[in-house]
Structure formats: structure tokens, C-alpha cells
Amino acid sequence: MAVHYRTKGVVLRKKDKAEADRFFDVFTEDFGKIQVLGKAIRKINSKLKSGIDIFCLSEIEFIEGRNYKTLTDATIVNKFYNIPYDFRKIRIVLRISEVLDEFIKGYYKEQDIFNLLKETFIKINNSPKSKNLDLIYYYFIWNFLANQGYSPQLFECVLCKTKLNPYGIYFSCKEGGVLCRHCQNSNNGAKKINSDIVKILRIILKKDWEFLSRVRIEQSSLRLLEDISSEAIFKFSPINV
Numbered sequence: 453m454a455v456h457y458r459t460k461g462v463v464l465r466k467k468d469k470a471e472a473d474r475f476f477d478v479f480t481e482d483f484g485k486i487q488v489l490g491k492a493i494r495k496i497n498s499k500l501k502s503g504i505d506i507f508c509l510s511e512i513e514f515i516e517g518r519n520y521k522t523l524t525d526a527t528i529v530n531k532f533y534n535i536p537y538d539f540r541k542i543r544i545v546l547r548i549s550e551v552l553d554e555f556i557k558g559y560y561k562e563q564d565i566f567n568l569l570k571e572t573f574i575k576i577n578n579s580p581k582s583k584n585l586d587l588i589y590y591y592f593i594w595n596f597l598a599n600q601g602y603s604p605q606l607f608e609c610v611l612c613k614t615k616l617n618p619y620g621i622y623f624s625c626k627e628g629g630v631l632c633r634h635c636q637n638s639n640n641g642a643k644k645i646n647s648d649i650v651k652i653l654r655i656i657l658k659k660d661w662e663f664l665s666r667v668r669i670e671q672s673s674l675r676l677l678e679d680i681s682s683e684a685i686f687k688f689s690p691i692n693v
């Protein structure tokens with residue numbers, strides 16, 4: 453008899469197959485990122501239909517088939533109602549999915565990432581008027597990278613260990629954190645940042661969302677944050693490491 457596996461997972465994608473089947477990419481609590489097949493799930497009388505959908509947190513049960521993991525039961529735990537109706541929210545979810553695709557290969561338990569993902573989805577869903585969505589994305593990215601072993605040094609120059617001078621702070625993914633004016637150069641790909649970025653990254657890594665969501669951040673700082681976040685993803689992606 454087939455073994456039934458039970459777990460919870462956040463549904464990141466869905467793709468129709470044949471006439472009535474559908475694949476779901478699910479980031480699960482116990483098996484990492486998996487793909488499950490909902491057989492005949494698009495039929496009107498499907499019992500699975502109401503238990504799983506894109507951008508939901510579902511409790512699922514599946515069996516390991518020869519070619520696919522086949523869904524045998526599904527119950528919605530959190531529907532995250534607001535996400536599918538706001539393209540800005542969908543955009544952030546898709547960006548997160550892409551990062552997970554790039555970094556997470558194979559099926560192994562990633563409890564911390566699952567918890568971070570769940571927390572991030574709750575924040576995206578609850579964000580009023582889509583406020584702070586980019587910040588939620590950076591919150592996910594830097595905590596995700598820290599989980600993967602890439603936590604930047606944010607308190608002193610990575611190379612010479614001097615204290616930061618607010619008038620000359622640089623950031624280098626290659627060196628793994630902030631650099632002073634004397635240590636930055638074109639070889640370490642240092643980028644000039646400001647003390648706001650350092651503060652924001654520290655708060656993000658402390659996971660102090662309460663505080664972070666109330667901080668006023670200049671547009672120019674958000675752009676810098678976007679730059680160094682994209683660079684960090686590129687630099688630490690398993691494809692490029």
C-alpha cells in the first residue's frame with residue numbers, strides 16, 4: 453500500500469495539465485519545495501478543488517507515484533485572500549518564488565525557510581494599500597540569505613575592522629558586508645551606501661518588523677537597497693557561486 457505523506461505548504465505556482473489535472477509547486481514544512489499533481493482537480497465535483505489553490509497555505513496529503521507526487525487530500529489553512537487581487541502583491545510573491553527556484557533544489561526539510569515564507573505571505577496579504585511591499589521583499593531576501601549562510605557584517609569594516617564612519621560607508625557582497633572608505637575599491641565591487649541602509653539591514657536581520665514598518669525610508673535608500681539586494685541574490689545564487 454502506498455505511503456501517505458502529510459504536511460503543510462505554501463502554494464507558489466499552478467500549471468494545468470491535460471484536460472482536468474493541475475500541478476502545484478508547493479513549499480512545504482517537511483519536504484522543502486515539491487510539485488504535486490492534483491488529478492482531475494479541475495472537474496466540478498473534485499473533492500480536492502476547494503482545498504488548494506495558488507498563494508494559499510494548505511495542509512496536503514500525497515503519495516509518491518512513479519512519475520509524480522499525487523495529491524490525495526487538501527485543506528486550506530490560510531487563503532491569503534488579498535494577494536490574488538492585487539498585482540503589486542502578486543509581483544512580490546513571484547519575485548520570491550524565483551529566488552526560491554534559484555536557491556532551493558531537491559526535497560529536504562527547510563523548516564526555517566518555510567516559517568519565513570509563511571510569515572512573509574502574511575505580511576504581504578495584510579499590507580494595507582500595498583504599503584511597504586518592497587520592504588517585505590527585502591525582509592524576506594536578507595533573512596533568507598542569512599539562513600543560507602550569507603549574513604552580512606554590518607557593524608565594522610569587514611577588512612580593517614574599524615568602526616563605521618557615516619560619511620563613508622560602502623557595501624561589498626564579495627567581501628560580505630560593509631567597508632570603510634580606505635578598504636573599498638573596484639576589485640571588491642564596493643558600492644557607496646548610507647547609514648540608513650545599514651540600519652535597515654540590521655533591523656531586518658533582527659526581524660523587528662514592528663519597528664521596520666514604521667521607519668520612514670527615502671526613495672533613494674530604497675533604490676540602493678534594491679541594488680544591493682539584487683546583487684546579493686546574483687552573487688550568492690548557486691548558479692554563480
Ligand SMILES: [Zn+2]
Pocket residue numbers: 609610611612613614631632633634635636
Ligand atoms: Zn576598512
